[in-house]
Amino acid sequence: MSAFGNILLGGIFHAAVLFLVAAGLQLVFGVQKIVNLACGSFYALGAYFGITFVTLALKAGMPQWTLLPLLLVAGAVMAVVGPPIERILRTVYDRDESFQLLLTFAMVLMFQDIIRFLWGANPTSLDNVQLVYGKIVAGDFIVPVYNLLVIAAAIGAAALIGLFLQRTNYGRLLRATAENRTMAEALGVNVRGIYAAVFTLGTLLGTVGGALVVPTAAASLDMAVEVVIEAFAVVVIGGLGSMAGALAGSLLVGLIRAGSLVFYPEFEILAIYLIVIGVLLLKPSGLFGKPAA
Amino acid sequence: MTAGNLVVDIDGSPILRRVSLEVSAGELVCLVGRNGAGKSTTFRTIMGARKPVSGAIALEGRELLGLAPFEIARLGIGFAPEESEVFGDLTVAENILLPTWTRATQRSATEREALAYRVFPRLERYRARGGQQLSGGERKMVSIARALALDPKLLLLDEPTEGLSPAVVPSIVDGIGSIRQLGHAVLIAESNLHHVPDFADRLYVIERGEIIYAGAPADVRKDLAVARVVDGVG
Numbered sequence: 001m002s003a004f005g006n007i008l009l010g011g012i013f014h015a016a017v018l019f020l021v022a023a024g025l026q027l028v029f030g031v032q033k034i035v036n037l038a039c040g041s042f043y044a045l046g047a048y049f050g051i052t053f054v055t056l057a058l059k060a061g062m063p064q065w066t067l068l069p070l071l072l073v074a075g076a077v078m079a080v081v082g083p084p085i086e087r088i089l090r091t092v093y094d095r096d097e098s099f100q101l102l103l104t105f106a107m108v109l110m111f112q113d114i115i116r117f118l119w120g121a122n123p124t125s126l127d128n129v130q131l132v133y134g135k136i137v138a139g140d141f142i143v144p145v146y147n148l149l150v151i152a153a154a155i156g157a158a159a160l161i162g163l164f165l166q167r168t169n170y171g172r173l174l175r176a177t178a179e180n181r182t183m184a185e186a187l188g189v190n191v192r193g194i195y196a197a198v199f200t201l202g203t204l205l206g207t208v209g210g211a212l213v214v215p216t217a218a219a220s221l222d223m224a225v226e227v228v229i230e231a232f233a234v235v236v237i238g239g240l241g242s243m244a245g246a247l248a249g250s251l252l253v254g255l256i257r258a259g260s261l262v263f264y265p266e267f268e269i270l271a272i273y274l275i276v277i278g279v280l281l282l283k284p285s286g287l288f289g290k291p292a293a
Numbered sequence: 294m295t296a297g298n299l300v301v302d303i304d305g306s307p308i309l310r311r312v313s314l315e316v317s318a319g320e321l322v323c324l325v326g327r328n329g330a331g332k333s334t335t336f337r338t339i340m341g342a343r344k345p346v347s348g349a350i351a352l353e354g355r356e357l358l359g360l361a362p363f364e365i366a367r368l369g370i371g372f373a374p375e376e377s378e379v380f381g382d383l384t385v386a387e388n389i390l391l392p393t394w395t396r397a398t399q400r401s402a403t404e405r406e407a408l409a410y411r412v413f414p415r416l417e418r419y420r421a422r423g424g425q426q427l428s429g430g431e432r433k434m435v436s437i438a439r440a441l442a443l444d445p446k447l448l449l450l451d452e453p454t455e456g457l458s459p460a461v462v463p464s465i466v467d468g469i470g471s472i473r474q475l476g477h478a479v480l481i482a483e484s485n486l487h488h489v490p491d492f493a494d495r496l497y498v499i500e501r502g503e504i505i506y507a508g509a510p511a512d513v514r515k516d517l518a519v520a521r522v523v524d525g526v527g
Contacts, residue, residue: 169394172387176380183378186340187443188366188395 005141007258013147013216015254016154020209021227022234022246023161024202030241031178031198034089035097037104039206040228041111045081046210047219048119050074051126054214064132067215068149075208082203086196093195108224116221125218150212157205158247165243174198178241230257233272237279239289248287294339294370294447294478299348301331301338301502308334309345310502314480316447321469321479323489323510325523326499332482333375335499336449340372341365352446367396371445375452375482377432379439381425385416388424388435392443400444408475409438412468430461437468447478454488466490486513486523498522 025039053074054067062070085107092099133145165171177184177194185191210223234253238245253272260271285291294316301309309331316322326332337343339350341362350357357365366372371392380388389409393402400408410417413434419427427435433453440448453469454462469490473479483489489496489510498506498519506519514520 169390172383172391173394175382176391179380179382180378182342182362183374183380185362186342186366186372186374187392187439188363189391190361190363190395192361 003140003262006143007262008255009143009147010261011255011258012151012251013254014257015250015252016151017209017213018227018230018234018254019154019246019250020157020205020212022231022238022250023158023243024205024209025231025235026238026241026243026246027161027205028199028202029235031174032089032093032195034093034100035104036089036199036202037101037228038085038107038111039202039231040224040226041108042078042081042203042206043210043213043227044115044219044221044224045111046075046078046207046212047214047223048115048124048210049078049207050211050214051124051219052119053077053211054126054129064129067129067132068146068153068212071211071214072153072208075211076204078207078211079200079204081207082200083196085203086199089199090192090195108228112221112224119219121221123218123220126214130215144216146215153212157208158243161243229269230272233276235286236276237286239286241290242286242288245286245288294350294352294480296335296339296350297348299335299338299350300346301334301343302346303334303343308502309338311348312499312502312504314497314504314507316478316480318446318478319473319476320494321473321481321490321492322495322497323481323483323493324497324499325483325486325489325513327522327525328484330484330499331502332484332499333451334502336372336374336451336480336482339365339449340370363395366392366443369396369398369443369446371440371443371448371477373433373436373440373448373450373453375455377429377436379424379427379432379435381423383424384420385422385424385427385435386420389416389439389442392439396443398444405442405444409442412441412471412475413438413464415464428461430457430465433457433461433465434468437465437472441472441475441477445477447480448472450479450481452482452484455484462488485525 021039021043025036028034028036050071054070057070092103130144130146133149135142135144165175173189174194177189177191181191230253234246234249237252238249252275256271256275257268260268279286297313299309299312312335324332324335334343338345341360352368352370390406393405416434416438419431437450437453454465470492473492493510496508496510496513497504500522506513506516513523
């Protein structure tokens with residue numbers, strides 16, 4: 001029972017972080033029709049900068065309990081990379097998807113070098129902070145409170161994104177632009193402004209996701225590509241462009257990953273991709289995706 | 294609004310050849326021409342979606358060329374396209390309110406919304422309905438009502454009755470009549486002369502990208518060549 005509980009919570013924690021990255025990917029694709037591989041780099045940037053920021057802040061005398069707010073701030077600060085990247089992506093908005101994939105993949109490689117230049121090639125981590133908020137112990141079942149806070153933050157983010165898209169006028173303008181950009185423009189919507197805002201929000205979700213993961217895992221150069229692979233599995237399972245799909249897909253991928261790490265660590269990625277193949281065979285548009293017209 | 298000597302090429306072929314037209318405040322003008330004559334291109338060029346090779350477009354003396362479509366809309370040109378293009382993901386009410394979020398005018402949003410529903414009272418019942426759950430005629434009404442909610446100085450209606458069942462056409466024409474009474478200038482593209490409302494002030498006939506007639510609707514058949522075009526023969 002406790003093993004099951006540990007897998008479940010481990011999986012949900014991973015799903016929470018993955019959801020943030022996948023939600024950014026979905027939002028950007030949904031509105032801008034760009035498949036943004038660089039979302040993995042934003043995640044990595046958030047992680048590395050989170051470590052540096054928290055280390056400096058704690059050295060400067062900030063109390064340990066400020067860990068979570070500090071990481072959120074670090075993630076938010078790193079979202080400044082969003083607008084300049086969006087400016088570069090404008091060159092491929094109306095071009096073939098292969099250009100978008102090439103350009104955003106080039107960005108992944110460039111960011112990898114930038115990270116290597118700034119933080120070095122070795123993995124780096126934030127030690128001894130995961131338990132600053134304590135842990136919950138019940139027999140063999142142990143969960144750091146930090147993990148629960150991150151899960152709560154991701155649920156909060158999902159709810160806020162949902163409310164923003166469904167209930168605010170700006171969210172409605174986003175949905176209108178996502179559906180028919182030309183018509184939205186003809187009704188006075190500044191589509192460029194919307195794109196810049198959406199991309200920055202997508203970046204923010206990635207950088208915050210990366211920052212939140214560092215108390216539990218080391219930051220490494222591979223993390224950008226690793227998270228992109230998982231985020232794509234999420235998107236394929238959940239359906240491209242769907243927020244509900246991002247949520248369901250993240251949970252599924254998080255739980256499968258946690259389960260396979262315990263029982264068959266070798267099959268971690270394989271297990272995820274078996275599900276991806278299954279979804280592609282049975283429901284190609286994903287669990288929550290709209291079938292292609 | 295004045296458009297002077299517009300020349301538009303698409304993929305190297307001339308689509309508009311020195312098209313000039315003018316719509317004064319409060320006027321209802323029709324641009325009549327067969328499919329492919331250049332009506333939609335004229336509208337898209339006015340809306341800033343097509344860049345002309347040469348020519349000029351001005352709204353109340355302000356040059357529009359070079360402005361982005363959203364800036365042109367915010368200056369006060371409302372557009373209801375031929376395919377209606379109602380946002381399916383938004384409700385009817387949200388579709389109609391949308392332009393009140395992008396352009397502020399002297400009329401309040403509530404007032405603009407009320408005017409849109411007054412023109413097409415039938416839409417009141419469908420406020421909460423999703424944009425994809427509408428019939429063709431209802432979509433046209435939403436599209437026109439939405440353009441009107443921009444509180445535009447000029448309204449461009451591309452084929453407002455095209456493809457609709459004859460039973461719906463009168464409510465659209467009545468709606469256009471009420472819009473005119475509100476004092477908005479209106480330019481309508483129409484492929485069928487019989488659909489031109491009786492209350493049109495002036496008429497342009499466009500054929501192969503050229504304006505071949507400009508004048509009163511009553512005189513349009515006086516020139517034999519023009520008559521052939523508007524009657525769809527020759």
